Amino acid sequence: MKQMFVIAAFGGILGFVATPPGSLFEAHAQGAPAAQSARTPTPYDGLPTSQQTALLGKQIASGELAAMTDAQVLAVFDALQPEALLTWARQEINRYPEYEYWMTRQERLNGQWQDKPARMMIRYRHMPRQLYAKWLPNGVQAGQEIIYDETRRKEEMYGHLGGIMGFTSIWTAIDGTLAKSQSNHTVRDLGFQFVLSMLERDAKTLRAAGLSEKYTRTEIVQEQGTRMVALTWDLPEGAPRYYAKKVQLMFDLKHPWPRMETAWDTDGNMVEKIVFEKAVKKTFDASAFDPANSEYKF
16 A cells, blocks of 8 residues: 555555554454354355345344444454455445545554554545645645546556645655655555455455454454444554555444454554544545646646
8 A cells, every 4th residue: 555645645445543453443342353252143144145145234224233333343343254244345445435534543654653643634536546735734744635546547646745845746656656655555544445345355365265354353342432343354464465464454344344454463463543534425526636626726
């Protein structure tokens, strides 16, 4: 994930500050790996993938999943087939081809953990890939802006730095030196679609190796009164074969968005932490991805 200088903070399939997971999120209940624990029976037991996918979507939309006890929620995710979760997530993501979202992001760059997260607001269109990103106050690179439009220049982005260096806007490579100095991602890694594609890629690699695609740990966590399910994948090895050695996603039980993504390397070091604070479905006009927009400072 190499993000442009303006994407120094990618930016998820919805976070919050720069502290290690566990200090910000309180574990409320915990489930052992599915294959090893007795659990409460669920309506998902014995259903084929397609029916599990439909039932999960129905229970989330109706609020039934959020109304369950911790033990019941853990049992549901224990019973879910891996493909059912991915299929549901893909169906939900496809319903949001354009949206605006806010996030924080920290990464380990050149072996050093960023002490302060970047805070970003992003306007995203998936097809064709177009986005506007702005770095917000109280975060690193505050004041930066970038626009990416693959219909104009697929390998470049247009933007300016923040602060006193923001007096001029330039075209720069999405994976150039400036971009890499701020992020391990490119601008094309922004958006919830990237988070899902990362899960799908790792699932495909696990299947090819004859290994289970299922998350290895499920927990119920709470942050500022928001109840979420945390799914953790302990993978056979780290990058580049898999996204990371360990990946954790947190999902709000009331909404179809991921709230937080965290990854660790083979030495147990956190390599990135992304918190999705808010997302709003939008329909953008051409000005959203036009540097001449009077709302922007290009």
